[in-house]
Amino acid sequence: MSRDPRYDVLFEPVKIGPVTARNRFYQVPHCTGLGWLRPRMVAALRGMKAEGGWGVVCTEFCSIHPASDDLPHPYASLWDQGDIRAHSIMTEQVHEHGSLAGAELWFGGSRSTNLFSNEVAMDVANLPNAIGIPYQARAMDKSDIRELRRWHRNAALRARDAGFDIVYVYATHGYLLSHFLSSKTNTRSDEYGGSLENRVRLVRELIEETKDAVGDRCAVAVRFSADEGGDDDGDPVIGEHRDMIEMLAELPDLWDININDYSREMGVSRFIKEGSLEAYMSYVKSITSKPVVTVGRFTSPDTMVSQVNRGIVDFIGAARPSIADPFLPKKIEEGRIDEIRECIGCNICYTGDSTSTPIRCTQNPTISEEWRRGWHPEKIAPKGSDSNVLVIGGGPAGLEATRALGRRGYHVMLAEAKHTLGGRISRESELPGLGEWARVRNYRVHEIQNMHNVDVYFDNLMDVEHVLAVEADYVVIATGASWLADGRGLYNKTPLNELGPPEQVFTPDDIMAGRLPQGPTLVYDDDHYYMGNVIAELLRSKDIPVTLVTPEVMVSTWSDSTGEHGRVQRRMMELGVEIITSHALTAFNGNAAEVECAYTGNRRNIEVDAVVTVTIRSPKDGLFHELQQSLESGADYKPDSLTRIGDCLTPTIIAGAVFSGHRYARELDTEVDPDNRMKYDRVFFEDE
Ligand code: ADP
Ligand code: SF4
DSSP states (O other): OOOOGGGGGGGSOEEETTEEESSSEEEOOOOOSOGGGOHHHHHHHHHHHHHTTOSEEEEEEEESSTTSOOTTSOOEEOOSHHHHHHHHHHHHHHHHTTOEEEEEEEOOGGGOOOTTTOOOOEESSSEEOTTOOSOEEEEOOHHHHHHHHHHHHHHHHHHHHTTOSEEEEEOOTTSHHHHHHOTTTOOOOSTTSSSHHHHHHHHHHHHHHHHHHHTTTSEEEEEEESOOBSOTTSSOBOTTHHHHHHHHTTSSSEEEEEOSOHHHHTOOTTTOOTTTTHHHHTTGGGGOSSOEEEOOOOOOHHHHHHHHHTTSOSEEEESHHHHHOTTHHHHHHTTOGGGOOOOOSOOTTHHHHHTTSOOOOSSOTTTTOTTTTOOOSSOOOOOSSSOEEEEEOOSHHHHHHHHHHHHHTOEEEEEOSSSSSOTHHHHHTTSTTOGGGGHHHHHHHHHHHTOTTEEEEOSOOOOHHHHHHHOOSEEEEOOOEEEOSSOOSSSOSSOOSSBOOGGGEEOHHHHHTTOOOOSSEEEEEOSOSSHHHHHHHHHHHTTOOEEEEOSSSSTTGGGGTTTOHHHHHHHHHHTTOEEEOSEEEEEEOSSEEEEEETTTOOEEEEEOSEEEEEOOEEEOOHHHHHHHHHHHTTOSOOOSEEEEOGGGTSOOOHHHHHHHHHHHHHHTTSOOOTTOSSOOOOOOOTTO
């Protein structure tokens, strides 16, 4: 297939100072949870983006000097010769595919605590630690500023020596330079404080000095916020930022524009839709002749073309769409739009950074696995035998196993009890705000539909006899999990003795099946992710009074890791949900629920007509165990293997189920050394 000429503009080369990007697809700097710790993993991840057609591929932020480290988060660094070597693995892999590599130089100021280096943090003024760690940052004096400029210059030289083509001055996201810019944090009375010109001085100096140091070979990009913040859901408050960009307009070679509110810039799809930064940054191109890039979780090529043609941006910036589908540009180029694996905006990828673990993605199970498991997002080994495979259950695990096995060329029989595919995806994507999650199902169903070697059997509730009758070579069970209705979970280790009557007790499965409570309802959230608060929202939309009770100190604690907690809390408050934290459900008698303080054990009653328990799920593994038993007791037919995957193996997030299905398909008929399941990446020694 060939490219639709409508999308030609996306494949035009664009000059950025002394270098030229081969197209308009630009992977902006994004964290991976790999950083300096895992140089080969991160290099392979970035190289894969270049192979997939991204014309520019950037690092995550790179600390310029030990005076700013970001532990416990595994940031990248450009401190020494060892770092140059580590980064050069990435730049080589990016260059191999004709793309440009960009390095984002970073100094955290009061956002970094320096828990690794034990250096005292420095910022524009004496400031509290921005993430609430009880360390403060001291005010920089003029000699500190001179040192900072020297460190920045030297890091730029190291970036050039590592082979980078674009070097960033990073002046946003609440790090040091944004504090110099802001009149709120910059209280200095010297030439770096006070007037706009003074507050912009350091950024200007760093741009000029970076250009002077590496500008003959590298482009200098500036990452800058288009707005000053303020009301994140009302009209953008641009404030002085337009003036600042005007003052520096022609100085850098490229403007990488984002906005002040991170929960919008990187917002989950429940709250923020594609292209949401436009209203904030659309003025930028009118005041600079330099190329402009911004993000917006762009997955639609039509939206991308429209952004370019209307003069909003020159480059289509992406972090998440490039994670969900590293081959997005190639698919557009080759006219394979319907094969794009669209980001669902769940921000599981962001939890890699917030929990300091290798990045994972709901849509792309191969991310982080490029080097250590050798997984390619678009290529998979051909089948290892002529065996056929029976997959039971068409949720995310079963669908992904079927899709990947089908790609390998196996004859796959997918049996699904229901009339439709998708399992939990189909149910959960009907909940308020989660519509885009259906993309997990849609992408896989679309792929499967085009495979002649895959047969789907709907309305097939499989039991042991059915499975034995099929006589498949391999049997894989992906029958999912169901929510417990007995109150057992993280807080209550055993089922509650008094929890009834059953018709007034509900689980998320009941709610998703349309069995709703009547009257005031207590939603008991001991799951701590999205399900509790989404159900609260659903019930409020039916005018049911809701009290949300959680043993944790705040609502939906884990949603902090996906960067959505602030918006979740606000949504609950705006909907009039009564929130009771640090309390657990201990009993319910049909008229009142008893809750217990997690600290004192004091108990009190709350009058409600119904309770929804959102605690833990139980694997639906009955079929697996029955089959196992039947095979052990000498059934005539024996498959080569019987395996369970996804939530049936252990209930987890959707990304976990997809990964489980993918892994099953990858490893079938292959030798996996149980003691060395993957390669182990680690940092280099300088003299290695
Ligand atoms: P996962 O997240 O592990 O993929 P889901 O709960 O989303 O699990 O999906 C499980 C799927 O399995 C559902 O679509 C369900 O209808 C199907 N299923 C459950 N039991 C059977 C069975 N015995 N035979 C066929 N399909 C089943
Ligand atoms: Fe998109 Fe979710 Fe994947 Fe992140 S984890 S790239 S938000 S699908």
